Amino acid sequence: MEANTRKPGRLPAAFLTPGSSSFMDFLSEHQPEMLPGKRQLPPTQGVLEAPHGTTIVAATFPGGVVLAGDRRATMGNVIAQRDIEKVFPADEYSAVGIAGTAGLAVEMVKLFQLELEHFEKVEGATLSLEGKANRLSTMIRSNLGMAMQGLAVVPLFAGFDVDRAKGRIFSYDVTGGRSEEHGFAATGSGSVFARGAMKKLYRDDLTEEQATTLVVQALYDAADDDSATGGPDVARRIYPIVTVISEEGFRRLAEAETSEIARSILARRLEQPDGPRAALL
């Protein structure tokens, strides 16, 4: 059926048919070719070169959760973009950070945001945090065909669970497998190093300020050891994107705030390149 978005005319029957509250379900019936997962791919030789986003980290604190990402996108050994944004609000109480093929990931986030908003408008109520996490799982699963060709998208989903009054983190694998993480989590090429840093620094009684510092420390360590992760770029004034989700909703830290955190960490690292030390016992 021809989409009715291009010319004014009567709403097609599909628009007025009672059905699911999901935008993706509507799209897959009405205009399946618009869904990223339904695209037909030609067979390719080897891995397709496309910009990749790298490291996303998250940590919970009493009263909320922090989600942050570095700013680098790489294509092979080339830095494709220095100021890419990889952390987005999903709705009022949740955010998603993406690692993997940048183009697909950004498209997936756009569709995910719309999916949550559409449900909210149609039903007059928001999805539960669990429901949102499952929805994202479905979307990654539908991308499996492209993931097999090297175009994988691996997000990290964090949100404030209004019913349980706490921050929660969900991580995903390329097949859409979802697992809830406790305390902290990381995804992307620098995640191994970021996770190591957080493991030593994380406590479950951090304040919001400490949690935001923690994730920037972790990103610094990831950039230190992973060439695909970008550290704070003081010369170009490009700093990590740090977001906080609490009872008050989603908040992205202003550049002044992130630059201050990044600069204080840099100043400390000039004296102590390996960063803060954890106690041996």
Add this chain to the structure above:
Amino acid sequence: MSTPFYVSPQQAMADRAEYARKGIARGRSLVVLQYADGIVFVGENPSRALHKFSEIYDRIGFAAAGKYNEYENLRIGGVRYADLRGYTYDRDDVTARGLANVYAQTLGTIFSSNAEKPYEVELVVAEVGTTPDGDQIYRLPHDGSIVDEHGSVAVGGNAEQISTYLDQRHQDGMTLAEALKLAVQALSRDTNGSEREIPAERLEVAVLDRTRPQQRKFKRIVGRQLERLLGEGGSAGEPGDGADPDAEAGSDSGSGSADE
């Protein structure tokens, strides 16, 4: 075989229009008003869950009088239309004018096709601009015509009387509390001219507030905030006098965002 009776097209259309109008008149009327910071929707609705007003998209709101299942269907169609359009192009490409055209085509086709019964609904599609000049309000009667409205509009059974009342009293640059007060006064007048009291819990109120920092400007006004605004509207001076409305508008938006 008997010959079918001849019914003139004029008569057929008049019958259908009367049928639709009667259906709409069974429900309560509602009003949509411009105020300094946006557009306010006010209606009498005893239900907390079945809404007459809702969000269609960032700056676009929807109000409907008449048969619930029919306008709910149109509302969801509108949400799908807007979301698909925003997804295909950009969020800025979703406009109230476009949506009103689609609704008008839909209602018009249904009204003039003999296969379907006409919809017993009357809609309002409103879009809040960055300034009051950018506000757009479209009224869509059951037959698919579009009326571009300014200032205030009423739809439903008693709409004509309420519109006249509003036209005489509505002014540009009213505060939210003043506009709300005027709307409630207009709604509480019965056809025979007598007034009755509409308690706050029977009112459904929503706004498209251009001062909201979020991209989505639609917000329901409920509970304490609604009662406070109704109280303020009562004690406010003459609408549109001097600096007072600005001061109040400032306090409205401040407390509005604190409530979220």
